[in-house]
Amino acid sequence: MIGIIGGGLAGLAAAARLAKAGHRVRVLESAPELGTGIEVSGEPDRTVISLPAAWRDLFRKSGRTLDAELARNALELVPAPPRRYRFADGSVLDLPTDRGEQWTTITDAFGEPAAGAWRDLVDRLDETWQVLRRLGLESEFTGPEQLTREVRAVLRPRESLDRLAGGLPVAQLTELVLDVAARLGQDPRRLPGWHAFRLSVERTFGRWQVVSTDGTPQPADVLVGLLVERLATRRVEVDTGVEVVAIRKGDAGPRVETTAGRLEFAAVISTLGPTAHAGLTRDRADFRVARQVRPAPAEGPRWESWRTLAELPRLQTAVPGVLAASAWSPGGPDAWAQVLTGALATYRVHADLTGEDIRPTNKGYRP
Numbered sequence: 001m002i003g004i005i006g007g008g009l010a011g012l013a014a015a016a017r018l019a020k021a022g023h024r025v026r027v028l029e030s031a032p033e034l035g036t037g038i039e040v041s042g043e044p045d046r047t048v049i050s051l052p053a054a055w056r057d058l059f060r061k062s063g064r065t066l067d068a069e070l071a072r073n074a075l076e077l078v079p080a081p082p083r084r085y086r087f088a089d090g091s092v093l094d095l096p097t098d099r100g101e102q103w104t105t106i107t108d109a110f111g112e113p114a115a116g117a118w119r120d121l122v123d124r125l126d127e128t129w130q131v132l133r134r135l136g137l138e139s140e141f142t143g144p145e146q147l148t149r150e151v152r153a154v155l156r157p158r159e160s161l162d163r164l165a166g167g168l169p170v171a172q173l174t175e176l177v178l179d180v181a182a183r184l185g186q187d188p189r190r191l192p193g194w195h196a197f198r199l200s201v202e203r204t205f206g207r208w209q210v211v212s213t214d215g216t217p218q219p220a221d222v223l224v225g226l227l228v229e230r231l232a233t234r235r236v237e238v239d240t241g242v243e244v245v246a247i248r249k250g251d252a253g254p255r256v257e258t259t260a261g262r263l264e265f266a267a268v269i270s271t272l273g274p275t276a277h278a279g280l281t282r283d284r285a286d287f288r289v290a291r292q293v294r295p296a297p298a299e300g301p302r303w304e305s306w307r308t309l310a311e312l313p314r315l316q317t318a319v320p321g322v323l324a325a326s327a328w329s330p331g332g333p334d335a336w337a338q339v340l341t342g343a344l345a346t347y348r349v350h351a352d353l354t355g356e357d358i359r360p361t362n363k364g365y366r367p
Helices: 009-020 052-060 066-072 099-110 112-132 149-155 161-166 171-184 193-205 222-233 274-281 284-292 335-354
Strands: 002-005 025-029 048-050 075-079 083-086 092-095 207-212 237-240 244-249 254-258 261-264 267-270 322-324
Touching: 002 009, 002 254, 009 025, 009 052, 009 222, 009 267, 009 335, 048 052, 048 193, 048 335, 052 066, 052 222, 052 335, 066 075, 066 222, 083 171, 092 099, 092 171, 099 112, 099 171, 112 149, 112 171, 112 193, 161 171, 161 193, 171 193, 244 274, 254 267, 267 335, 274 284, 274 322, 322 335
Parallel strands: 002 025, 002 267, 025 237, 267 322
Antiparallel strands: 048 207, 075 207, 083 092, 244 254, 254 261
16 A cells, blocks of 8 residues: 555645556545645636646546546636736736737837847747756656756756846836746745746646636636545545654555554655654654755745755655655646656656556647
């Protein structure tokens, strides 16, 4: 049996995939209900979804497709309205996601030179996104050795988001880039500029929302409810109101001590932050990770510089058979990134237990 500690999004996504792959899975959640507190959308109205391909892949690989599940609940996934930016001078800009429409909108608002500068920046971030996909989203980030000269040339690790934004010719466009840091709860002077890749993701894959049959937008968190239902369909065992008090190395796999008793697992996926996780394992290496990173005002770690990437929890923790998959993982705190982090944990656990590699060979994303 595989244990999932905490009802974090990455863990729930892994639980659904592992159950479909034939494993017995048990989720241990201290809250009274599974899925409590998970936020899919980072926008004020909580309806907009980014990179829905991650969710589509999750549902397809764990049973019924996402579109089928939505239709069964009289819902559908449709393009969302453009992101609205309100600037310091009181003006407003509704920025489309289509490349050509962005050019037209920015040209009308600020002129062709500004539109060209924006286009060139997001084109550059397209390449940044392609590199970052290989550093914790589609494959494990194992350490600084992956930051080769070629990778650094694309990521420009010493360039902060603040500096990146300052290179644009119009103050309002600078605000568009700085908004990325605001959404993440980060200091743009310390946050690496590569985090602006989210502008590329939005332009490439669009903005989406779940609507009812009359077109009314629904909270994006409805996807969490569908995922919890998927766990029930796949017969994942769920223990709510159970507190994990220790994780130790057992004779045949990780041993987990809970307020309800002792459990033995073949493997464990922890969705906890590094401090809480280290408190359970009491391992020096896990404590060292916890000391290196601090929480951001939003979910996940506070970035101090590009070196924070090397300090984040790896997929493999200090305890054999125990993996870490959460908003603190190198993939990032975005909901879609946590879903992909859960997929990485699935591939690793399944390979460790069976010797079979179930990673997809086609890793391209579609909206």
